[in-house]
Amino acid sequence: MTDPIPPSPTPRSPNTSGTPASRPTRSRPARPLAAVALGALLLVGAYAGATAVFSARAQTLTADLTTTLRARAAASGAQVEQVSYTRGFTHSTQVLRLTLPGSTGASQALLVTNDIRHGPLPAFSGVGQATVTTTFRPEDPQAQAAYARAFPDRQPQVQTVIGLAGDTHSRVDVPGGTLTEQGTTVTWEPLGGTVDAEGHDTRLNLSWPGLTVRDPGDGNPTTATVGRVTLTGENRRSGPTDPIGLGRASLTLDRAALQGDGAAMNLTALNISADTTGEGDYLNSAVRYDVGTLTLPGPDGAAQTLRDLQLHLSLGHLAREPLARLATLLNEAPALKETPTAPDPADPFATLDPAQQAQARADLLTLLKDTPVLRLERLNVTQPGGNVTLTGQFSLPGAARLTDPQLQALPDRPDTLLPLADLQLKLSGTQAALTGLLGNLGPLAELADIDTLLGAGYLTRSGDQLGLDLRLDQGRATLNGQPLD
Structure with missing residues (x-):
């Protein structure tokens, strides 16, 4: 098969007029300024439309975050209320009042201001829903x-970028x-994260x-x-309704010191x-406290140094579903009011209504009947x-x-737990270590003499180790x- 023959070009008529041949007509080029203007108009329109969408979305996100903050604050006795919310096209402002319970009964209030810049280019610092x-x-x-004297140039702040997703x-x-303030000077380094x-x-x-x-005191400074x-x-939570999740956290402190008197x-x-951690339908939780050295004044005034302090605890075999319901109920319970008729703050179910209290007790019974185990892994x-x-x-x-x-x-008869409980405690240590530790008790050490405890059968000896079971x-x-x- 041969290639098709292209059509012949149309022949031009010869110029017989004697006048110069006219130049061929050219098409008029597109107007670049008009195209740019049209593109810019479309871009601005798209940005304005997206900004309107993200403005509404930012308001929804802010409301969701406020609800979450209110629930979590209530669990610790604090209160969160919205003072104002001013919504603009590209910029909105929310003011919250966070009321914290004081140690002496007087509450402390913080004003929290959220300055919100809407997307899709919030504050022109990146692509997202809002900053x-x-x-x-x-x-x-x-x-x-x-507070203004402490931060005269720049206030503490948290800047959050909310992505498109x-x-x-x-x-x-x-x-x-x-x-x-009043002679006491506090100097702190910047905190970031x-x-x-x-x-x-x-x-x-x-x-x-x-x-x-640094406190100069009355001639006796304290640092x-x-x-x-x-x-x-x-x-990591399994979903939006999971109040616990799985994960880890760690707090470290290099050193701390107090000198005075x-x-x-x-x-x-x-x-x-x-x-x-999770294990099927159950959760296991562990917490560990470790201290390198702790130096304290002894009974006679001399410094006593304790080394390698360890407290390791774990709580295992916790049924995940009833525990999650309990946590959700307690987190969402209203904060206790300081009124003469307020329920006992020591009762964790005091702020729940009767139906919620019944549900909480049922979940607590389910947890207990699954026999969770509290372990003292190590106190050293x-x-x-x-x-x-x-x-x-x-x-x-039981x-x-x-x-x-x-x-x-x-709560009124905790002794009724004893017939239901299994308890085991084991103590071990050298006689020199036990004697030194009991010596830190001062006058109480005379009531816990090692030889007396051995003679009464409270302690047993195995080689150089003493024990209690x-x-x-x-x-x-x-x-x-x-x-x-």
Whole structure:
């Protein structure tokens, strides 16, 4: 098959007029300015439309965050209320009042301002739904004046970028500074860090070099220092209704010291960590406290140094569903009011309505009947003469026999738990280490003489190790294998 023959070009007529041949007609080029103007108009229109959408979306996100903050604050006795919300086309402002319960009964109020720039190019700093700059200040005028003196140039703030998919990236910025009030000078270093939330995953990373406090006193100065502090963590929830999630968190403190009144306290290498893991339909949680050294004034005034302090606890076999319902109920419960008819704040169910209280008790019974186990993995103190270690565990296997009326009576009759409980405690250590540790008790050491405890059978000896084994088996108690009457 041969290629098709292209058509012949149309022949031009010969020029017989004697006049110069005219130039061929050219098409008029497109007007670039008109095209650019049209494109810019479309771009501005698209930006304006997207900004309107993100303005409404930012208001929804802000409302959701406010609801979450209100619920979490209520769980700790605080209150959150919206003072104002001013919505603009590209810029909105929200003001919240956060009321914190005071240690002496007087509450403290903070005003939280969220300055919101809507997307899709919020503040022209990137692509997203919005940027939120959060600042804080005390509501009390005197405290607000002191706050202004502490941060005269730049206030602490949290800047959050909300991405197109709803993910958030927050940066915490607290400037360093110095403040002197009534002769006491506080000097602190800048604090910074990030908080990222992507889907149901959250990551936290904060770092603070520390502070120094100097009080001249009445000729007897006191100085306190706090070294570098870091806080890291990550949490993954199974969904938006999961109030607990799985993850870990860690707080470290390099050092802390207090000197004054002729005495000193020093602490080094503090580490606090927590882990929550899942195992089928159950959760396991562990928390660990570790201290490198702790130096305290002894009974005779001489410094006493404790090393390698460890407290490791775990709580396992917690049914996930009833625990999640309990956590949600308590987080969403209204805060206790300071009124003469307010319920007892020691009762965690005091702010729930009757139906919620019934649900909470049912979930608590379910948790107890699944026999969770509280373990003292390790309580350790290192003395010059060796280690003293305590381990143990506690569970309620008899809780399967509990009824709802018995559960309600437990706060008034905690002794009724003993026939339901299994308890085991084991103590071990060298005699030199135990003697040194008991010596730190001062006058109480005379009541806990090692030889007396050995003679009475409270302690047993195995080589250079002393030990104690206490067991409680649903009402039957033994010490070192001997029944306790």
